Amino acid sequence: MTDQNTSALQNNVPSTVPPFVITVGRQFGSGGRELARALADELGIAYYDKELLVESAKLAGIEPEFFEQKDERFPSFLHGIFSFTMGVTPMCYYTGGGSITDDSLYKAISDFLTAEADKRSFVVVGRTADYILRDHPRVVNLFLHAPMEECVRRITSRADALTPEKAEAMAKRTNRWRADYYNFFTDKQWGNAASYDLTIDTSRMTMPQIVELVKHYLKLRGLI
Numbered sequence: 262m263t264d265q266n267t268s269a270l271q272n273n274v275p276s277t278v279p280p281f282v283i284t285v286g287r288q289f290g291s292g293g294r295e296l297a298r299a300l301a302d303e304l305g306i307a308y309y310d311k312e313l314l315v316e317s318a319k320l321a322g323i324e325p326e327f328f329e330q331k332d333e334r335f336p337s338f339l340h341g342i343f344s345f346t347m348g349v350t351p352m353c354y355y356t357g358g359g360s361i362t363d364d365s366l367y368k369a370i371s372d373f374l375t376a377e378a379d380k381r382s383f384v385v386v387g388r389t390a391d392y393i394l395r396d397h398p399r400v401v402n403l404f405l406h407a408p409m410e411e412c413v414r415r416i417t418s419r420a421d422a423l424t425p426e427k428a429e430a431m432a433k434r435t436n437r438w439r440a441d442y443y444n445f446f447t448d449k450q451w452g453n454a455a456s457y458d459l460t461i462d463t464s465r466m467t468m469p470q471i472v473e474l475v476k477h478y479l480k481l482r483g484l485i
Contacts, residue, residue, distance in 0.1 A: 280382045281399040281484045283475070284390040286443070286451065289435035290412030290428070291405040292463045297384045299472050304485070307383035309374075367446055387439065391457065392447040399484055403475065404457040411464040 283300055287293025294310060301308035371393045377383060378397050391402035407415075409429060416428040423431070443451035454460045459478060461471060479485045 278382075278485060279399060280378060280380065281401070281479070282378050282382065282390070282394055282397060283384045283479075284394065284400060284402045285384065285386045285405065286391065286403065286457065287387065287405040288407065288412060288452070289432040289439070290416040291407040292415060292468065293405045294386055295468055296403075296405060296463070296471055296475075297386045299468055300475060301384040303472050303476065304382070304384075307377075307381055309377070309383055309385040310387075389443050389446050392443075392449060401459070401475070401479060401482065401484065402457040404452060404454075404460045405463050406452065406460065407462055407464045 283297075285293050285297045285300075297310065298308055370388055374385060374388075374390055374393050378394055378400075391400070394400045409432065412432050413425050413428045416432060417423050417425060420428075440451040443449070449456040459475070461474070463471065466474070476485070
């Protein structure tokens with residue numbers, strides 16, 4: 262991995278602290294990526310989102326174009342016999358019969374995140390990371406949500422060409438994709454509070470305040 266984010270030094274975390282991971286699930290438009298970046302910058306740890314996970318797919322021989330088409334979307338077809346059983350043990354081969362499948366991409370991401378969690382602290386957005394790292398002793402799982410009108414406001418502020426109606430339709434469609442993906446590859450329910458350590462309504466506080474909230478939680482848990 263060559264991206265500078267992967268080699269972020271833990272400037273704000275004592276070097277003696279064992280690696281920890283923050284996973285960020287999110288509704289579309291709730292500010293998940295913004296918070297994840299802010300936490301990584303504040304704590305001086307690595308940040309993993311689409312750009313870096315593309316690299317993990319490439320290391321497994323999976324083309325980035327395939328990743329872009331399948332990222333956080335329910336498998337469009339079931340190829341062969343899956344080696345995992347609905348979220349119990351995600352064990353499968355990268356390429357079955359010489360072809361790349363939806364489950365092979367999931368396995369590549371799972372292997373990448375599991376290996377990284379043993380090496381360094383990081384923040385990761387989506388990709389069922391909370392489930393993949395469920396056996397890691399030092400993981401904090403967040404889920405961000407907000408009222409639809411707040412999500413629409415955030416989406417349209419990033420894309421001026423989008424009308425509120427189109428932004429709402431995009432949010433609902435993306436949330437459906439993410440929920441289907443999460444519920445398929447895990448034995449939990451996307452967005453259900455029982456699946457996470459903290460669920461946060463991002464309309465209630467500013468991002469800096471939420472960063473402080475999460476930092477305080479990390480300290481209370483003895484992770485930093």
